[in-house]
Amino acid sequence: MTAVPDEPDPGPEPLHEWTAAGFDVGRARRWIGAGFPLDAALRWRAGGVHAPADASAWRAAGVSPHAVLPMLRAGMTPRDAVQWHELGYSHAEAADRHLAGERPHPRRWWWTLLRRRARRPDALADDEADAMRELLASGVGAATARAYLDAGWRRGEGAPAWAATGIDPARAAAWRALGLRPAEAAALAAGGADAFDVLRRWWDAGVPREEAASWLVAGFTPDEALRARTDGATAERAAVLRALGGGIGPASAGPDR
Structure with a gap:
């Protein structure tokens, strides 16, 4: 070469x-x-x-x-x-x-002779190209950038920050769907939590999507969050009450979140 x-x-x-x-x-x-x-x-x-x-x-x-x-x-x-x-x-x-x-x-002998093959476009769609440039410009490696692109991430969705966590793009999308920030998701993943399992349990429990992240980051399980919500507490208030010795359940950041 x-x-x-x-x-x-x-x-x-x-x-x-x-x-x-x-x-x-x-x-x-x-x-x-x-x-x-x-x-x-x-x-x-x-x-x-x-x-x-x-x-x-x-x-x-x-x-x-x-x-x-x-x-x-x-x-x-x-x-x-x-x-x-x-x-x-x-x-x-x-x-x-x-x-x-x-x-x-290796090329097949007949291809070498005929030099014919079906071609695919060698350029990405505009939104894909924009996303790829954003990822590459942030220092994300080409293979990781391509994986995020193939998983449907586009420019403006925070893909560079998620890619920097080392979380695979499908799980990053699941954490994002729960409303978590990249650093919060990375901390949970480091503790052994699986994004798909966490997403399923919180949504199956019926905790509103827009509230799940605040309860999760505050250290509550889905059941604890539901009980606290029944009492009229927000995640922030429930966390304060628990810190003062009352409220629902012990604080924890284990994989069962």
């Missing part, structure tokens, strides 16, 4: 030129430290690559800034790019096939 070189490096530009181009100081220093001139960093950023280490990996895989975005949208890694290339596929073909769910494999 032949690495794709950038233009000869004339030396790092002054830091103020980087910040004027939209890089914060810390990120600019990382690009400079990795040996990228400003124009190369701008090309990689336009292609959806926002970290110099990732740009170096893609460049070593033989992928240029102009070719990388369809591969990122397809959820590919530099290693995937190398494997597809070694099997005789162009970057565009590799992205197309990877997006279709194929794994790298």
Whole structure:
């Protein structure tokens, strides 16, 4: 695999030129430290690559800034790019096939002769592309970004913050449906709670959807929440009463929440 070189490096530009181009100081220093001139960093950023280490990996895989975005949208890694290339596929073909769910494999002899195949669109819908750019720009890896995209997450729904928790996108959607914030969900998941089980039990119990998160974060089980609501208490008031030695049930943050 032949690495794709950038233009000869004339030396790092002054830091103020980087910040004027939209890089914060810390990120600019990382690009400079990795040996990228400003124009190369701008090309990689336009292609959806926002970290110099990732740009170096893609460049070593033989992928240029102009070719990388369809591969990122397809959820590919530099290693995937190398494997597809070694099997005789162009970057565009590799992205197309990877997006279709194929794994790298040798071409069939008849395909090589005829060079015909059904094509899939190599671009995402506008809302999907916006979501992918938002995720990649926040530093989320391509594979994780693609998983969130496939799970139906779109721009403006907080996907970057949820992806940063390490929670898989389907469970993140379940926690979000309960009204939890990413940090709250991450704390519950770390304690062994499963999003789907928690969602089922709270909704099956009949706790109003808009109230479930406040009761859950306050440490109540669904049954405790129902009893407290019957007495006319809100989650906040029930938590205060319990802290004062009254109210419903012991505070806990275990998996049975």
